[in-house]
Amino acid sequence: MFQSRTHTCGELRIEDAGKKVKIVGWMENVREVSANLAFVVVRDFYGTTQAVVQNEDMMSFVKGITRESTISIEGEVRERTSKNPNLPTGDIEVVPEKIEVLGRCRYNELPFQINHSREADEATRLKYRYLDLRNPEVKSNIVLRCNVVAALRKSMTEHGFLEITTPILTASSPEGARDYLVPARNHPGKFYALPQAPQQFKQLLMTSGFDRYFQIAPCFRDEDARADRSPGEFYQLDMEMAFANQEDVFAVLEDVLPPIFAKYGKYNVASEAPFKRISFSDSMEIYGSDKPDLRIDLVVRDATELLSDCGFEPFAGSTVKAVVVPDFTQTRKFIDQLCADVEVVSGNKAFWFRLDENFDLVGGISKFLTERKNAIIAALDLKPNCFVGLTSGKKLAAQKTAGVLRKMLGASVPGHMDAERYEFCWIVDFPMYEIGEESGELEFCHNPFSMPNGGLEILDKVEKGEADPLAITAYQYDLVCNGVELSSGAVRNHDPEIMIKAFELVGLGEDDVKAKFPAMYNAFCYGAPPHAGIAPGVDRMVMLLAGEDSIREIIPFPMNKTAQDLMMGAPSAVEPKQLRELHIVLDVKE
RNA sequence: GGCCCAGUAGUUCAGUUGGUUAGAACGCCAGCCUGUCACGCUGGAGGUCGACGGUUCGAGCCCGUUCUGGGUCGCCA
Numbered sequence: 001m002f003q004s005r006t007h008t009c010g011e012l013r014i015e016d017a018g019k020k021v022k023i024v025g026w027m028e029n030v031r032e033v034s035a036n037l038a039f040v041v042v043r044d045f046y047g048t049t050q051a052v053v054q055n056e057d058m059m060s061f062v063k064g065i066t067r068e069s070t071i072s073i074e075g076e077v078r079e080r081t082s083k084n085p086n087l088p089t090g091d092i093e094v095v096p097e098k099i100e101v102l103g104r105c106r107y108n109e110l111p112f113q114i115n116h117s118r119e120a121d122e123a124t125r126l127k128y129r130y131l132d133l134r135n136p137e138v139k140s141n142i143v144l145r146c147n148v149v150a151a152l153r154k155s156m157t158e159h160g161f162l163e164i165t166t167p168i169l170t171a172s173s174p175e176g177a178r179d180y181l182v183p184a185r186n187h188p189g190k191f192y193a194l195p196q197a198p199q200q201f202k203q204l205l206m207t208s209g210f211d212r213y214f215q216i217a218p219c220f221r222d223e224d225a226r227a228d229r230s231p232g233e234f235y236q237l238d239m240e241m242a243f244a245n246q247e248d249v250f251a252v253l254e255d256v257l258p259p260i261f262a263k264y265g266k267y268n269v270a271s272e273a274p275f276k277r278i279s280f281s282d283s284m285e286i287y288g289s290d291k292p293d294l295r296i297d298l299v300v301r302d303a304t305e306l307l308s309d310c311g312f313e314p315f316a317g318s319t320v321k322a323v324v325v326p327d328f329t330q331t332r333k334f335i336d337q338l339c340a341d342v343e344v345v346s347g348n349k350a351f352w353f354r355l356d357e358n359f360d361l362v363g364g365i366s367k368f369l370t371e372r373k374n375a376i377i378a379a380l381d382l383k384p385n386c387f388v389g390l391t392s393g394k395k396l397a398a399q400k401t402a403g404v405l406r407k408m409l410g411a412s413v414p415g416h417m418d419a420e421r422y423e424f425c426w427i428v429d430f431p432m433y434e435i436g437e438e439s440g441e442l443e444f445c446h447n448p449f450s451m452p453n454g455g456l457e458i459l460d461k462v463e464k465g466e467a468d469p470l471a472i473t474a475y476q477y478d479l480v481c482n483g484v485e486l487s488s489g490a491v492r493n494h495d496p497e498i499m500i501k502a503f504e505l506v507g508l509g510e511d512d513v514k515a516k517f518p519a520m521y522n523a524f525c526y527g528a529p530p531h532a533g534i535a536p537g538v539d540r541m542v543m544l545l546a547g548e549d550s551i552r553e554i555i556p557f558p559m560n561k562t563a564q565d566l567m568m569g570a571p572s573a574v575e576p577k578q579l580r581e582l583h584i585v586l587d588v589k590e
Numbered sequence: 591g592g593c594c595c596a597g598u599a600g601u602u603c604a605g606u607u608g609g610u611u612a613g614a615a616c617g618c619c620a621g622c623c624u625g626u627c628a629c630g631c632u633g634g635a636g637g638u639c640g641a642c643g644g645u646u647c648g649a650g651c652c653c654g655u656u657c658u659g660g661g662u663c664g665c666c667a
Contacts, residue, residue: 034624041627050627067617082625090627109600109618115628116616119602123659176667196667223666344594347663447667488667550660561660 002102005072010047014091016077023049023094024072024102026134027065028114038062039093042073045139048087051075051094061099068110068134070103122552127566129557141554145542148264149216152237152538155256161214161239166201168194168218174516175447177221180232183582194220197535199449200520202240203492206531207523214239216538222563228484230539230551231563236487237541240533246475246491249532250274250426253479253487257536261422261481266547269421276425280473283427284396288321288403293483294423296410298323300402303390306379312368314349318392321402324380325409325416328354328387332363335387338408342391345408348401351390355382365390407483422544424481429453429473433505442469442506450474450490452502459501469505479536484544489534496524 006021025044032038036059040051051073053062065071075096084090111128112120117135125132132138153163172179172193179193195201197219205213217238225231241248254273261270276294283290288300303322308315335352342350352364355377361369369376380388389409391401410417432452436443452458453473461467475491493499499521500510513521542554552558559565579586 029627031626031629032623033626033629035622037624037626039626039629052625054624080625082627084627087627093625107600112601113617116601121597121601121659124601173667177665199667221666224664226666227661229666345662347593444667449667 008046009042009044009049012049012077012089012092014079017079017092019077021077022072022074027067027069027071030062047089049089049094051096065101066105066108068105069101072100072102074098123566126560129567141546142556144264144546145554148542148545151260156214159252161212162210163215164213165215166198170195177223180220180222183584185581188583196221198238202238203520204523206240206242207528211242225561228540228551230555231559235538236535237538238535240531242529242531244532246532249489249534265422265545267420267422271424277428278425279429280427284399288399288406290427291480291483291485293407294425295419295482296417298406298410298416300406310368312365315392319395319398320390320392321398322380323389323402323406323409325387325413326383327385341408342405346401346404348393348397350405353388355384355386357384359384422481427478427480430476432472432474433469444506446476449492450476451493456498456501462505481544484540486540487534487536491532494524494528494530496521
């Protein structure tokens with residue numbers, strides 16, 4: 001039987017000298033200094049400890065052990081004659097009396113070197129994720145994730161929220177993303193769906209009288225991945241509050257998140273309550289994005305009236321946006337690269353000019369501007385050595401391109417970004433409706449569950465032609481941190497009458513509401529509380545805190561971009577018998 | 591589905607205008623080394639240059655197709 005260790009590989013100190021100990025772990029390295037002197041490095045979850053081998057029998061035994069085998073070492077702790085101040089255990093070493101191999105690593109060569117696994121090819125890392133995770137650097141992100149989740153749970157519970165789990169096998173939802181479907185063996189031809197979010201369940205909990213709900217909820221969406229979006233599955237800190245409005249929800253997260261960000265984040269400064277509130281339309285106008293990075297002090301200015309008729313062809317009849325950077329000393333090469341990068345990311349061109357130290361407009365498109373030089377200087381408030389980046393196009397395209405330009409300038413021109421902090425803001429007053437690009441018809445902008453600002457009254461006005469449906473905003477909000485959309489939430493529409501009216505405006509009716517959301521509609525007909533909620537993405541939160549650029553770095557067993565688990569071999573073919581039981585006939589084209 | 595980037599030793603990469611036997615570092619193997627800690631020194635093994643086709647006297651390099659991976663747009667109530 002395996003006898004337990006007395007100490008971990010991270011805890012022995014100079015005070016332990018003289019003690020008989022047993023340590024266990026992975027044999028990370030053997031430094032063979034001579035024929036009868038070698039240093040063996042043992043690594044476990046907690047750290048590394050050095051053992052020193054000084055007799056020839058033990059030397060030859062150690063030489064026969066492959067790296068990354070698990071071993072146990074029993075012996076005496078002693079003070080090192082040459083200490084290593086860079087290691088917590090660097091003052092001591094273990095002199096082994098007995099070394100035992102617990103689990104032999106059968107390979108001399110690993111797919112990658114454990115301590116350099118982050119440099120290895122990503123597909124290889126994912127296939128051998130259990131080895132990748134042996135790397136303390138990789139492991140630390142998972143530990144961080146555990147700590148953050150535990151802190152979120154604790155804080156939410158302290159705020160009076162109950163953690164309630166909701167079904168994983170549920171009904172397919174007609175709106176939103178593509179569902180993951182699960183065939184129902186006992187119901188031929190029918191399917192469960194994995195939840196895209198516990199949205200309807202949490203709203204039902206509100207109608208059942210649970211006042212404050214939360215859940216670290218797994219969510220499943222069959223959509224394509226991104227660097228910050230894991231394919232298939234992800235986790236949300238899902239929460240909902242009864243008899244609550246937008247500000248009530250804001251107050252909870254403004255209380256819960258900053259201490260956790262400050263404690264566990266790579267940067268230990270987080271904005272405090274209240275977070276800045278920015279309307280969707282202001283955010284698009286000032287920052288060129290609905291997820292502004294407020295660490296950047298640059299803003300987007302409107303220059304349509306000033307420049308659209310200046311004679312420069314791309315500006316004619318277009319919206320023109322400007323980003324002004326004072327004290328600009330970057331080279332022409334830098335500017336050309338910047339414009340090229342903006343075009344790659346946004347798909348639209350960026351233009352520029354400068355005001356030099358002699359008060360002359362120079363570079364870029366300046367020759368189109370000389371006639372109205374004074375007006376431009378006054379309107380954009382230009383000082384010598386100002387750089388002006390310009391974008392144009394339809395309003396939304398000009399805004400978004402300017403947003404990309406702003407972000408790149410902020411990140412690359414020194415002095416415009418205080419990067420080492422977490423800067424939160426709320427984006428509020430999202431439009432309720434939009435004209436669908438494909439259909440050309442009025443459609444819900446986000447989801448149909450949100451309460452319109454103005455309630456039944458404003459919807460009635462739209463119906464009578466007295467109000468513009470595109471001007472209606474919803475009590476719908478995003479939480480943004482450092483340019484990352486952490487969360488969407490809303491005050492929900494709990495009134496069946498308003499719900500039906502909201503649907504009628506997009507050409508649907510009561511029957512559609514009942515058909516699409518039967519449980520919620522019926523439940524709301526039995527007396528529902530006004531309620532509101534939000535669901536910050538746990539993965540993205542941890543990614544921000546860890547300072548990682550890829551979401552896969554903070555997920556224990558991530559899938560690759562095409563939603564495959566290379567380690568487990570998922571998705572995989574199944575036995576014909578399984579398919580028969582599920583009443584499934586495959587129709588796969590080669 | 592569109593676009594961009596990458597694919598050369600176990601790993602990370604270099605490879606000039608198309609020209610002899612495709613290199614380096616780390617890792618691996620062997621030897622040396624009595625205080626290493628990214629130990630050091632010497633030597634060695636290790637390659638379907640992602641695949642297929644084309645151009646050429648000659649292709650890792652040029653052209654075409656394709657596969658794989660990543661990024662991005664679409665998509666993500």
